[in-house]
Amino acid sequence: MYHHKYRLIVPFLAPALLLYGLLVLWPYTQSFYVALTDWKGVSANRNFVGLDNFGRLIQDPQFWNALRHNGAMLVVLPVVTLSIALLFATLFTQGGRGVAGASFYRVVFFFPQVMAVAIVGVLWNFVYHPTIGLANGFLKAVGLAGLQRTWLGDAETALAAVAAVIVWQAVGFYMVLFMAGIQSIPISFYEAAVIDGASGRTMFWRITLPLVWGHVQVALIYLGIVALDFFTIVQVMTIGGPNRASDVVARYMYETAFSYAQFGYATAIGVSLLFMTLTLSLLTFALTRRERVEF
Amino acid sequence: MLNEAGQVPTAPTARAAPASWARARERWSPGAFALTGVSQVLLVSWAVLVIFPLAWMVMTAFKSDQEIFFSPWQLPATLRWENFTRAWTQASIGQYFLNSLIVVAGSLTFTLLLSSMAAYILARYEFVGRRVIYYAFLSGLMFPIFLALVPLFFVVRDLGLLGTYHGLILVYTAYSLPFSIFFLTSFFRTLPTEVAEAAIVDGASHSATFFRVMLPMAQPGLVSVGIFNFLGQWNQFILPLVLNPDRDRYVLSQGLAFLAVQQGYQSDWSALFAGLTITMLPVLAVYVLFQRRLESGLTAGALKG
Numbered sequence: 332m333y334h335h336k337y338r339l340i341v342p343f344l345a346p347a348l349l350l351y352g353l354l355v356l357w358p359y360t361q362s363f364y365v366a367l368t369d370w371k372g373v374s375a376n377r378n379f380v381g382l383d384n385f386g387r388l389i390q391d392p393q394f395w396n397a398l399r400h401n402g403a404m405l406v407v408l409p410v411v412t413l414s415i416a417l418l419f420a421t422l423f424t425q426g427g428r429g430v431a432g433a434s435f436y437r438v439v440f441f442f443p444q445v446m447a448v449a450i451v452g453v454l455w456n457f458v459y460h461p462t463i464g465l466a467n468g469f470l471k472a473v474g475l476a477g478l479q480r481t482w483l484g485d486a487e488t489a490l491a492a493v494a495a496v497i498v499w500q501a502v503g504f505y506m507v508l509f510m511a512g513i514q515s516i517p518i519s520f521y522e523a524a525v526i527d528g529a530s531g532r533t534m535f536w537r538i539t540l541p542l543v544w545g546h547v548q549v550a551l552i553y554l555g556i557v558a559l560d561f562f563t564i565v566q567v568m569t570i571g572g573p574n575r576a577s578d579v580v581a582r583y584m585y586e587t588a589f590s591y592a593q594f595g596y597a598t599a600i601g602v603s604l605l606f607m608t609l610t611l612s613l614l615t616f617a618l619t620r621r622e623r624v625e626f
Numbered sequence: 627m628l629n630e631a632g633q634v635p636t637a638p639t640a641r642a643a644p645a646s647w648a649r650a651r652e653r654w655s656p657g658a659f660a661l662t663g664v665s666q667v668l669l670v671s672w673a674v675l676v677i678f679p680l681a682w683m684v685m686t687a688f689k690s691d692q693e694i695f696f697s698p699w700q701l702p703a704t705l706r707w708e709n710f711t712r713a714w715t716q717a718s719i720g721q722y723f724l725n726s727l728i729v730v731a732g733s734l735t736f737t738l739l740l741s742s743m744a745a746y747i748l749a750r751y752e753f754v755g756r757r758v759i760y761y762a763f764l765s766g767l768m769f770p771i772f773l774a775l776v777p778l779f780f781v782v783r784d785l786g787l788l789g790t791y792h793g794l795i796l797v798y799t800a801y802s803l804p805f806s807i808f809f810l811t812s813f814f815r816t817l818p819t820e821v822a823e824a825a826i827v828d829g830a831s832h833s834a835t836f837f838r839v840m841l842p843m844a845q846p847g848l849v850s851v852g853i854f855n856f857l858g859q860w861n862q863f864i865l866p867l868v869l870n871p872d873r874d875r876y877v878l879s880q881g882l883a884f885l886a887v888q889q890g891y892q893s894d895w896s897a898l899f900a901g902l903t904i905t906m907l908p909v910l911a912v913y914v915l916f917q918r919r920l921e922s923g924l925t926a927g928a929l930k931g
Binding site for chain 1: 665668669672673675676677678679680682683686694695699740741743744746747748751753759762763765766768769770772773774775776777778779780781782796797799800801803804807832833836857860861862863864867868878879880882883886895899902905906909910912913914917920921925
């Protein structure tokens, strides 16, 4: 029996373990060392430079510029996305009333989530296009031609325009997530509240929100990770421009590595990104901790 | 609308909601929570915001470049199907589509096979190092892919896998393993042990027990993991961008992003819109067909991951 066991365990586990070790664990482990070198991609030329890369990072204005944009996204994305998603989820579920056309809305709102971020980016590049784009066309049609802009070419609007696309894509997903949470709340809580004369708003703040807090927490961490990454959408829509006005850390890292071949320095940026992501997740968890309500 | 509220079998609440929801709905005074006009306006506006860009894209795909520039708001004068032919052949959307199909078919198969085998062992067998291996897989969920990017590029290059189908397939599979193994391990743990034991008593080998008995039982879990990984792998952008430099091998999202830059210069806008539409339609079809499963697969993934 014992031998039989290992005759199964080894061949079942080995392929996954080998592949994972070689292509995931090994690169991850290596990166902590590469970050401490001045590697430019030629194997022979790899000098250990200690923490020099990180010293350079702290003084790199382009890194701070990119990080500032990630920081802005970190505030804007969760606030806007979660507000809209919670509002819609509440409209569809709380009080147990079906909204006319609810399933239609649900299908429509969720759809952007299934599309690739890169494809969504290309689509919205056209929407924002200064001459043939839908955005400017719409403004002109409703008589607000004065508000027309070159959305992605204007340093003031580029980052906001990109962020709006991510909100557009994410709202439906978090709405469905919250709806699942709200539906697991016993209906008797709401019935009791209605008998006590509570308004819809009170019920939202006193019943719904506290009881879906676990879902909100998960959503905050997810959106935090999205805000710290943000690579694909920026790379596809603006390449960080104009003049780095919508640059983010991940894209700066990609450029540093694959355009300028400064692999050591780029990896140091990657390591800093890891620590930021981990810190953020832990912070979110600690700051949003509430007593768990069992029901 | 009020009557409808009482019996909404298709309403979003109907699926997971206990029967009491439906009952409560009937009893509730409509006034308590009347959906105000404001909320209806909000819902309609968001629906328009989602549908409009997509509808506009499809409409524009049928126009000529002239029309795109000079009458962006009118319906196309004639339906120019040739835009789609041009996108499929000249703009290589067909080639990109095929590349995506090959890579994702391969990586999805490998992901499901390798992760279900590993997850089964981790869930059902006690052996030295089981915990270490399980947490090693799990740790992959914590790290951003960016951290690995540079070393990964060189590992793949040194293995001679840069810009190859099998290279991408192996990398996609490797990066799908942590979540899949995590999900399937907890799934296998929920399955009853008696059936497998009975199979062994009846003389089936351990591997036959897995493939003939356990895998079929695990089908719902495999479907969830499959959907989750299909979308993730089909929509992957950063990995092919770094590891797949050969233009003939571009996958769909990568190729389209490239075209968007290139066609802009050549200003063959109509082909680009057609290409975008071609890319979007299969996803839309899959979504409409499997909407519920997709939704639950994705949200369950988020809550577990």
